[in-house]
Amino acid sequence: MEDKQNTSVKNASEEAFDVTGFFLECISYWKWFVASVVVLAVAIMFYCFRQTPVYEVTSAVYIQDNKGDNSNILLESLGLSSYKKNIDNEIEVLRSKNQITDVVEALNLYTSYSWNSFLRNVPLYEETPIEAVLDSIDVRSLKASLNIRIKPQNGVFHLEAKTRNVRGDEVEICNTTVETFPYSIPFHKGFIRLRYTGDTIPTVDKTLNISLSNPRNVSKSIAGNLTVAFASKDATILKVVYRTPVIKAGEDFIKTLVDFYNIDAAKQKNQGTEKTQQFIDARLDSISKDLSVVEARVEEYRRHNNLIDISSEAKLYLEQTGFTDEKLAELELQKSLVDYVEKFLSIPQNEYMPIPALGIDDKDLAKLIGEYNKSLQQRKRLLHSSSESNPVIVELTRDIQTQRSLVLKGVESIRKGVEIKKRDLSRQDKIIEDKIKNVPQYERELSDIMRQQRIKDNLYVFLLEKREENALAKSMTVPVARIIDDPDSTGEPVSPKKILLFCAAVLLGVLLPAFVIYLRMLLFPVLKDKKMLERLTSIPVLAEISKKPGNKFFVVEKKSVEPIAELFRLLRNNLQFVLTGPEKKVIAVTSSVMHEGKTFVSCNMALSFALTGKRVLLIGVDIRRPRLAQHFQMSNMRGVTTYLSGGDSDLSALIQSSGIDSNLDVLPAGPVPPNPNELLMSSRFEQLVDYARSHYDYVILDTAPLGMVSDSFLLTRAIDVVIYVARANYTNKASIEMLNAWIDNKRINVPVYLILNDVNMNSRTYSYRQYGSGKYGYGYASSRSEYVIPWYKRLFRKSDS
Numbered sequence: 001m002e003d004k005q006n007t008s009v010k011n012a013s014e015e016a017f018d019v020t021g022f023f024l025e026c027i028s029y030w031k032w033f034v035a036s037v038v039v040l041a042v043a044i045m046f047y048c049f050r051q052t053p054v055y056e057v058t059s060a061v062y063i064q065d066n067k068g069d070n071s072n073i074l075l076e077s078l079g080l081s082s083y084k085k086n087i088d089n090e091i092e093v094l095r096s097k098n099q100i101t102d103v104v105e106a107l108n109l110y111t112s113y114s115w116n117s118f119l120r121n122v123p124l125y126e127e128t129p130i131e132a133v134l135d136s137i138d139v140r141s142l143k144a145s146l147n148i149r150i151k152p153q154n155g156v157f158h159l160e161a162k163t164r165n166v167r168g169d170e171v172e173i174c175n176t177t178v179e180t181f182p183y184s185i186p187f188h189k190g191f192i193r194l195r196y197t198g199d200t201i202p203t204v205d206k207t208l209n210i211s212l213s214n215p216r217n218v219s220k221s222i223a224g225n226l227t228v229a230f231a232s233k234d235a236t237i238l239k240v241v242y243r244t245p246v247i248k249a250g251e252d253f254i255k256t257l258v259d260f261y262n263i264d265a266a267k268q269k270n271q272g273t274e275k276t277q278q279f280i281d282a283r284l285d286s287i288s289k290d291l292s293v294v295e296a297r298v299e300e301y302r303r304h305n306n307l308i309d310i311s312s313e314a315k316l317y318l319e320q321t322g323f324t325d326e327k328l329a330e331l332e333l334q335k336s337l338v339d340y341v342e343k344f345l346s347i348p349q350n351e352y353m354p355i356p357a358l359g360i361d362d363k364d365l366a367k368l369i370g371e372y373n374k375s376l377q378q379r380k381r382l383l384h385s386s387s388e389s390n391p392v393i394v395e396l397t398r399d400i401q402t403q404r405s406l407v408l409k410g411v412e413s414i415r416k417g418v419e420i421k422k423r424d425l426s427r428q429d430k431i432i433e434d435k436i437k438n439v440p441q442y443e444r445e446l447s448d449i450m451r452q453q454r455i456k457d458n459l460y461v462f463l464l465e466k467r468e469e470n471a472l473a474k475s476m477t478v479p480v481a482r483i484i485d486d487p488d489s490t491g492e493p494v495s496p497k498k499i500l501l502f503c504a505a506v507l508l509g510v511l512l513p514a515f516v517i518y519l520r521m522l523l524f525p526v527l528k529d530k531k532m533l534e535r536l537t538s539i540p541v542l543a544e545i546s547k548k549p550g551n552k553f554f555v556v557e558k559k560s561v562e563p564i565a566e567l568f569r570l571l572r573n574n575l576q577f578v579l580t581g582p583e584k585k586v587i588a589v590t591s592s593v594m595h596e597g598k599t600f601v602s603c604n605m606a607l608s609f610a611l612t613g614k615r616v617l618l619i620g621v622d623i624r625r626p627r628l629a630q631h632f633q634m635s636n637m638r639g640v641t642t643y644l645s646g647g648d649s650d651l652s653a654l655i656q657s658s659g660i661d662s663n664l665d666v667l668p669a670g671p672v673p674p675n676p677n678e679l680l681m682s683s684r685f686e687q688l689v690d691y692a693r694s695h696y697d698y699v700i701l702d703t704a705p706l707g708m709v710s711d712s713f714l715l716t717r718a719i720d721v722v723i724y725v726a727r728a729n730y731t732n733k734a735s736i737e738m739l740n741a742w743i744d745n746k747r748i749n750v751p752v753y754l755i756l757n758d759v760n761m762n763s764r765t766y767s768y769r770q771y772g773s774g775k776y777g778y779g780y781a782s783s784r785s786e787y788v789i790p791w792y793k794r795l796f797r798k799s800d801s
Contacts, residue, residue, distance in 0.1 A: 021532060022521070026514055037509030044498075044505040050120045053493035054243050057250030060231060060485035061238045061258055063090055087236055089382055089392060091228045094238070094261055094481075096385035100219040100226070103256045109222070109249070110139055110215040116149075116207035125246040129202035130181060132210050136190035139215055146173065146187060148194070148210040153177075157204070159194075161185055222253070237484065243494065251487040258481050264384070265480040268377045273470055276356035279340070280467045287463065291456040298449050321447065322454060324429045328422060329455040333462065334361060335418045338411045341369070345408060352376055352400075355407070359466045365410040372403040525733040527726055530756055536736040539743070541754045542578070542723070543571035545601065546761045553600065553631055554660060556607045563761070571755065572608045575721075578753060584720040586689060586699045588621075592707035592735035596727040597757040599627050602702040605723075610664035614697040617655065619667045619688075621715060622704045623676045626669030632658055639670025643688060644679040651691050665696070680714045689718040706742070707735055713747055722752045728759045 026033070093099065104110055113128040114121040130150060144164040151158045161174040174185050182195035192212070196202060225243040240257075244250035337358045344350055354373035360366050379396050386393060527533050530544050546564045548555050555564045579585060589602035599622070606618040620628035620640060629636035634656050642648045651667075658664040673679055692699040701719065703712040716722070724739060742748050 021528070022518065025517055025521070025528070029513060029517060032513040032516075033510055036513050037506055040505040040509040040512075041502060044501045048496045048498050048501060051496045052120055052123060052245045054245055054495035055247050055250065055489045055491070056494045057242045057244060057247060057254060057487050057489045058485075059240045059254045059483060059487040061094075061240055062482045062484045063087055063236045063238060064480050064482075087230075087238075090480075091238065092385045093264075093381055094240075094257070095223060095226060095228050097216070097219045097223055098384050099257065099260055099264070100222050101215050102260050103253060104215040104218050104222065105139075106256055106260070107249075107252055109253070110213050110218050112211045112213075114209045114211075116209055121209060123245045125249040128208070128210075129197060129204050130194055130208060130210075131197050132212065133193045133195060134190065134212075135184070135193055137188050137192065138190075139212070142188065142212070142214040145214075145217075146192070146212040148185070148192075148212070150194075150204070150208040150210070152204050152206075155179075157181075159183065159185075161187070161192075163187075240487075242487075247489045247491070250489065254487040255483065258483055261481050262479040265381070268381050275354060276358065276470050277467070279356045279358065280463050280470065284460065284463050284467070287456055287460045291453070291460055294449065294453040294456055298453055321429060321451065324425050325451045325454060326458060328425050328429070329458050330361075331418045331422050331425070332455075333459055335415060335422075338365075338414050338418075342408065342411045345404060352379065359462075359469075360414070362410070362414050365407070365414060368403065368407050368410055372400065372407055375400050375403060526729050527731050527733065527736070527756065528728060529759065533726060533736065533754060533756055536733055537740050537754070539724070539739070539752055539754050541756060542574045543567060543755055544759045544761075545571070545597070545755060545757045546759050548600070548758075554604060554607060556604045556611065558611055568604050568608045571605060572612070575605075578721060578751070583693075585693060585697060586701070586719045587721050587723055588701040588703050588712065588715055588719045589723045589725060590703045590712045591705050591725040591727075592731060592738070593705050594625070594708070596705070596725050596731055598705070598725040599631065599702050601723070601725050601755055601757055602700050603628070603631060606664055606698070606700045607658075607661060609698045609700075610658075610661040613663060615663050615665075615695070616698045616700065617665050617667060617692050617696040618658070619692065619699065619701045620669035621680070621701045621711070623669045623673060623679065624704055624709060624711065626672065628666060628702055629668035632656075632660075632666050632668075634659075634666065634668060636668045636670060639668035640688070641670035641673045641676075641679060643670075644682055644684050645673060646684070651688060667692075676709075676711060677714070680711055685715070686718050707738065716748055716750050719750060722748060722750055723755055724752055725755050725757050727757045730758065 111132055113124040113131075115124065132148065143166065146161060146163045149158075149160040149162075151160075157178045159174060159176050159178045160172075162170055162172050165171050173187060182193055184191045184193045194210075222242075227239075227241040229239050229241075231237040231239045240254055242250045242254055244253070337360050340358065341355055341360075344353075344355060354376050355369045360369070375396060379393060379400065382390070382393055382396070388394070388397075527536075530541055533541055545567050548564055549562065555562060556568045557565065575587070579587075587605075589598050589605070591598040603618065606616045610616045618628065620626055622628075623641050626636055626639075629639070638648060638654055640654075643651060643654055648654055655665050655667050658666050679685075689699065701715065703715060706712050706724075726736065739752070743752060
């Protein structure tokens with residue numbers, strides 16, 4: 001039987017994590033879970049109550065794109081790719097902090113108002129009874145926020161204003177009592193004037209908080225709550241989402257943001273138009289003066305020479321020369337325009353300035369100049385929200401340089417064409433002049449003067465037309481962004497997410513106790529019940545012993561109906577099957593460490609055998625820490641140690657009656673010796689056991705713990721069975737693994753059986769695990785000591801009578 005047990009121990013499988021046991025352990029502590037869920041739910045409710053609700057204001061904005069623009073055909077025909085408006089960059093421009101800061105200043109969002117309500121502040125927007133007006137204060141230079149607190153007290157107001165210095169320390173600006181408003185607070189080289197809003201004095205019955213911050217800091221906060229994304233993959237419609245505690249403030253913010261975006265886009269777009277306007281105005285002023293001089297010369301020449309009419313032939317020649325002169329004037333104008341463009345581009349300060357739209361007749365060059373100006377505008381806009389090292393701006397700058405080279409080449413080409421046409425017209429004009437040689441000198445001189453007049457007049461009219469066209473183009477600027485879906489909100493707050501937080505609280509309330517239980521099981525791996533013990537070892541478990549009632553030590557009594565007494569009877573019956581022959585009668589009771597109940601088990605087990613009429617001897621072999629005599633209230637001056645040391649030779653004189661049952665005798669351990677190990681190794685120990693075998697039906701040895709000293713290993717040479725006591729919720733799992741190793745290593749060479757002591761069978765853990773449905777064979781009442789024993793168990797009760 002010993003070999004069979006050793007083999008089964010060796011083949012026992014290692015314990016895996018017991019999911020079912022863990023689940024049942026959690027169920028047994030259901031109150032922990034309920035309390036955890038309730039506490040966290042209340043905490044979340046308190047948190048949600050303290051948080052200011054945040055709403056989402058959404059809008060759809062259409063952004064014009066130039067994907068269908070054909071003005072870049074010339075560049076594409078030359079193998080160059082023109083720069084198109086990048087909607088992704090427009091999103092960044094729309095979200096840029098410079099843009100948001102302008103909106104913050106326009107709406108005065110750098111000044112916030114709120115009521116100081118219970119546990120949280122209620123924000124105000126356009127409804128504050130008292131407003132703060134800045135006088136000579138540059139808000140962009142503020143280093144720290146200014147917090148103003150206005151509290152009504154007995155018909156007056158307690159005013160308190162605080163800020164922080166560069167070290168972060170709180171500094172008090174004002175602390176006074178004010179009877180009425182307006183009232184000025186000196187701050188930051190200026191004043192903050194507090195005044196009532198509206199024509200009538202509003203009611204202020206709660207504490208009003210006013211906060212003044214740097215608009216740049218406010219814009220950073222707003223940028224974190226602003227989302228701009230594509231409404232669909234291929235569309236140029238953007239979905240703008242802004243999170244704010246006040247819906248009206250969010251609607252105003254989005255509308256103003258789009259307005260400022262359009263203003264900035266129009267400003268960049270009209271920069272070239274402004275330059276053109278300046279050039280035309282300067283040229284008109286100069287030509288107007290020249291034209292006045294020429295007209296005065298014509299008038300003086302006619303008056304001085306009495307010239308009133310010109311002959312028909314002279315008129316014909318004059319008309320021909322006039323046509324030629326007009327063409328020459330147009331060519332001269334085109335030449336002056338391209339010269340101006342070339343001179344404009346040669347000035348370093350104009351490197352990134354748009355070329356004025358001068359009305360050059362050459363369509364290709366005009367298109368090049370238009371694309372060049374668009375690229376410059378786009379680059380300048382992108383620089384508002386990025387740096388020159390941005391790859392997009394670097395690529396755009398490279399395209400601008402290429403376009404500049406093309407414009408200069410176009411200018412040179414047009415200049416050569418103009419020179420060729422001028423030479424051709426000059427040749428024609430010379431032929432006409434030869435024909436009018438016969439015209440009188442006065443007419444010829446007059447025609448020269450009038451030719452200059454026509455040239456100046458045509459140029460003047462041309463510039464007037466261009467000025468009107470430029471003014472019309474400036475007034476017809478179309479907004480780049482257009483709101484197609486007005487800002488609106490569902491009215492339901494998106495933060496705090498109460499349902500989500502409550503679900504998280506419930507989940508965390510379940511996981512937290514479960515984690516604590518798992519951590520406790522991990523850090524304190526103790527035995528829970530019989531099933532856990534059976535998973536750790538294949539050593540048979542004879543019985544489970546429940547908790548003893550109160551401080552009662554001897555729980556086995558004749559005709560006792562206590563559940564623990566019945567469990568000891570069950571243990572006794574199981575031992576009768578283990579002790580297979582009449583010569584098998586010596587039982588050693590041990591454990592791994594102290595306080596596991598081996599003395600309690602050995603005493604009550606001996607008493608259980610004695611109640612059946614068998615003669616039982618209980619021997620105290622725990623000679624290092626003897627407790628047996630104390631429980632039976634007898635002297636421990638003589639006993640096992642005095643016999644083993646040779647001090648006493650008569651065992652019958654050392655054995656004492658238990659005083660509880662006449663069939664139970666006790667041999668106490670005796671005084672603690674200096675050499676316990678050597679005493680137990682002596683041959684007198686075998687003589688002691690032999691004497692007990694011959695005079696008693698059962699011999700039970702209360703031994704020392706195996707895990708602390710080696711005394712009990714020395715006893716195996718004289719005993720028949722080892723009862724190893726483990727205590728529920730106390731014995732470490734490592735102790736059972738160590739017991740398996742001792743059996744595998746043959747350190748214990750007799751059959752070993754287990755008893756699980758101190759099991760709380762009335763606990764929910766125990767009932768949930770296995771015994772709640774009556775699998776054990778009989779049930780226990782938690783409030784009274786009643787039990788019901790099946791018929792096949794009653795057979796073992798007959799021997800008690």
